[in-house]
Amino acid sequence: MSQLDEGPAYLGAASESLAECTISEPERTPPRYQIVDADGSYDESQVPAIGDEELIDLYRWMVLQQVVDDRMVKLQRRGEMGTYASVRGQEASVVGCAFALEDDDWLFPYGREGAAELIQGMPLRDLLLYWRGVEDANKQAANNTFPPAIAIGTHIPVGVGFAWGMRLDDDDAIAALYHGDGHPSTGEYQAGVNFGSVVDAPALLFCPNNGYSISASFEQQTRAKSVAQKGIAWGIDGIRVDGNDVLAVYDAVKTAREHVADGNPTIVEAVTYRLDAHTTNDDPSRYRDQAEVDWWEDREPVGRFESFLQQRGVWDDIDPAAIREEANEQFDEAKAAADAFEKRDVSEMFEYLYDDLPPELERQLKDFESFLEARPDAYDYIEHRPKG
């Protein structure tokens, strides 16, 4: 009763000022949290408590992401890989967040975060197989990783539900839902995040804002100045962080993670830039200027972290050429393993749809197998069909 004396919670105080009652878009783009600036300098007191070994690990993961992107694109050009989405320029965002997660946390990727999947424990071979269009690559449950959500936004409500289940189980883990800056435009995102706020889902909405959704700039995607501020409408917090500063991303996500684990979904927007094309099918010169790319190239995250490591005195303990060499060897091995991956027979299309194969599917499979036996030329046809 006493509560009602003050009126229902959503009523708010009365005010004679229309201005006071107007909730406005911020006038300026909200700032982004930064520890290491573009030339690698930093304020000692700001650096998170993190050992040299871990600093070197962060560096290794970012280099691996660079090597993976470079080699995947080359393989695609040679016809040995499907369409590939490079992460170049976003290494600090992808790695910084993944590195801040705990062992039991789950990753819900959307496709542009290879290193995050690898940090979860996914074998590099499987990353290659995924981009070669092999469904078996999606068997990553043991690595607490869901298959990438290529249909934009579809993983947001699902990840929220999964996180909700974690809370119901009194689990300490959270779900990290990676997504691009185009995702908040979808209904799935808006409905999913709002729902998450109501059920107190321990879901981290991690958004590397790389400035583009294919050709659409962030300004074309929304009139909002940031992704982080969108949380306000759903009653949750948003944090903006410099996505090219791996320490800032790591620190922000570590902090956010605690809050999330208490049942407060949180958006972390890592402000960054996609230096490569959207995918290997894309020609970015159609929608952005080289000058802009150059501006960001000068601020790319791996070089920035190298300067930090130099100024920190850790660089002397590192053989960067050896780290790069090692990453290339890892890729060679993964490529050899992917090449050697036994293609299974056509039954794999039918196998996993239901717990038990229904009679009609069994019949379709049998018919198809007899067809392939009767018409082995179908294999030749498939091999020689011009591929788009």
Added chain:
Amino acid sequence: MNATLVEAVNDALRVAMADDDHVVVYGEDVAQQGGVFRATEGLKDEYGGERVLDTPITEIAIAGSAVGLAMRGYRPVAEIQFSGFIPPAFNQLVSMASRIRWRTRGELTAPMVIRAPYGGGVRALEHHSESLEAAYAHIPGLQVVVPSTPADTKGLLLSAIRDPDPVLVLEPKRLYRSFRDEVPEGEHTVPIGEAAVRTEGEDITVISWGATMPDTLAAAETLEEERDVSIEVIDLRSISPLDRETVLESVRKTGRAAIVHEAAKTGGFAAELVATINEGALMHLEAPVGRITGFDVPMPMLAMEDFYLPNPPRIEEGIKDVLDGEGGV
């Protein structure tokens, strides 16, 4: 002019935009970039940013706003980047687009077009290769056309843009650039709801549309040589409304029929055709009607997609089964 299928899309849009300044083209990446398949290339330069525009990523609002614009007298031609992303727009198609005229008793209408590349075979990512045409054809009030040649693409798209009611145009992206063919310059329409007989024949009617047409024609040609039979191949072009007469007339003549589509078998559009044939030509059948389709599984990612897609050898075997079949009435 000699054009690919995707160039024919572009040409139709140009003709429509020049002809009617209420035609507005929009969707993800269609303006600045000219579309991921370049279907809308050059339109923004020619017609400006108010008539050709890039939208945020929301198929819900792309489809829903088209209904609103159309009710205001505009002629929206919205692109859904891949038909695999129509599902979020499904609610707007079912609950709004298809029933505006009906629920307002003719007071308001939604003359709008949604274009979407559909089908597999281009080594795309997951969700980029589906064929769900039967689901869309099941929505009363929504017309669904699926061209297979450059000329029909231009003609059907232009008819769709001028049509007083909503039309979904599914463009077979596997055929976007696979061949060139003659396309009439300037004005050229193909009536919605009219099938085309591609080759005339006496022994069996083979029906298909869109992406599987070239493979169906190739299979028919191989069989005609191999077996001394003559095959009538029908390209439906529109699946809603369906040209029942052309189908039934042909089956009454040949007494046999096979249907080819890329979509999964169960509940696929072939089922509607079998029912149509049963209703109108059952007594003429000399064998059960055959279906050569995708399997009842999701469209696999690229490593297996070719095993899912019907191919000429599979179509040949399916047609042979019907030719050899017995058990008609």
